[in-house]
Amino acid sequence: MRHLRSASFSPLAILFALVGCAGSSNPPRDARVDRSGGGGDSGAVGDAGAVDSGASSQDSGAGDMVVIESGVPDGAADISIPFQVGPDAAFDLSPSEPLAAPDAPSDPSPGVEKGNADAATLDMACAAGYQYGGNGNCVAIGSEGADSGSDCDGTGGQDDTATGQGDGAVDAEPADAASPDSLQTPDRPDDLPANGGTDGATGGTGETSGGNPPLAPTDLNVADRAAPLNVEGTPLFGWVPNDPDGNEIQSAYEIQVARVSDGLVTWDSGKVPSSAESFVAYAGSALAAGTSYTWTVRTWDRTDQVSGTLRKLRTPTRWDLVWRPRRVRLKLPLTWPDSACNKVR
Amino acid sequence: MQQGPMTAHWLLKALNDAGRPDQVVARLTDQAGFGWARILSMGGTFTWEGWTAPAQGESESHGWGAQALVDIVESLLGLRVTAPGASAILIAPPAVGLSYANGTVHTERGPVYIDWTRPVAGGLALDLTIPVNVSATVVLPITKPASTSASGAGQPTFVSEDTAQARYTVGSGQSSFVVAN
DSSP, rough: OOGGGGGGOOOHHHHHHHHOOTTTTSGGGGHHHHHHHHOSSSSSSSSSSOOOOBBBOOOOOOOOOOEEEEEOTTTTOOOOOOOOOOOOOOOOOOOOOOOTTTTTOOOTTHHHOOOGGGGGGEEEETTTTEEOSSTEEEEETTTTGOOOOOOTHHHHOOOOOOOOTTTOOOOOOOOOOTTOOOOSSSSSSTTTTOOOOOTTTTOSOBBTTBBBEEEEEEEHHHHHSSSOOOOOOOOOEEEEEOOSSSSOOOOEEEEEETTTTTOEEEOOOBBOOOOOOEEOOSSOOOTTTTTEEEEEEEOOTTSSOOOEEEEEEEOOGGGGGGOOGGGGGOOOOOOTTTTTOOOOO | OOOOOTTHHHHHHHHHTTOOHHHHHHHHOOSSSSHHHHHTTTTTOOSSSSSOOOOHHHOOOOEEEGTHHHHIIIIOOOOOOOOOOSSSEEEOOOOSSSSSHHHHEEEETEEEEEEEEEOOOOOOOEEEEETTOEEEEEEOOOSSSSSSEEEETOOOEEEEEOOSSEEEEEOSSSEEEEEEO
């Protein structure tokens, strides 16, 4: 299998990389498909794989643009991108009772002070007993992984707190939880009413008999797209639940969609007992064309403990200002040790 | 191999279904007869449209010739998705053939990592990492009864066994399985 040594990424090379050396009692280890980098690095199909162009939106002049943003972690992709719907898109669903906008941003243009171009940062709201550890992970307070916000942790191996999803991400900004600009998404789980849910484990310390609460879901996407430029038809939400415990499931989820301009919640799914984590259809009040929305999700585990949510801190309120050509970033789906840390600006 | 590269998957699948995963390996690695190993030995750098593509003037960069990747994942690494969205998967290392395989398969619900080794002395060692919200059935090849053990975060649970296979279920996280020789 000497051919493997040529750095070919052709299917042929992959094919033979996996086959290894049949029948040999002492197989050459170099023929193995290496797991270095841990889950999420070696093949990248399920990785967020986002190419963050920063081109969050482009004012096409059309009046039929609906923008939906995902609260995605630093490590996965730091921005979400608008998606477009046709003027007759099926958003005229029965209006739900909109919840009061939690802490809607009062300043319509707070991005000015930071410079609009750099305004998008992300934070993660973690469950009680956990704190943001970078790379899209909540880690137990006091654990050694708590400070590992390093950009490139994920390229060398799977660290203790990694979800296996966001590793290898480029340019993970430090969380800015204390930012006064932090906007609308409330510090769940405390602030968000869990409609119809028991929510009894919200204040869980991680020491309950049911193990630890889930970590915030990651890899938020709309119809499998991490950063859609536009979406036609009903938005279909997806995410990946995370949990520090083994043998865990998602027993329920709650999605909240809010209008970016004023924080108006257009849909709160309430606590939905379901294991679904992809292609969950929007079912809130009608979405308006040409309007930006943001969304987030939290999950419950086997023992009904609830996760935090990713929280997106974003200051521009005019979606046509989101396009940021000097902050183009790339997230590489494969890990190259030298290039994975490059910041493309 | 008389099967062309674009339909060779069906031959490889049939071999595996017939209990001959070793022959899947043989077909993949045969440098003398038609096959992918011969493409490499002839200096090819990508899958060809046919086994004699240069002579025929066919494409030497033909993605459809790579379908054997499916068999490598399903038959040799041993992972099959068994429910929509990969909410359930089947992990079944081959009983004969390769001495080891490992790799990560990226499913709708996250990466599944599989690493199995067949020691020279016999038996099997299997390590898995399974995403949250995924349940896996693990089928281990055995040659004698009650020769398996399992442990790990996924809380593997023995289900049943017959003369050739032992069956477990396991949840998310990292778990290990051993078949004694």
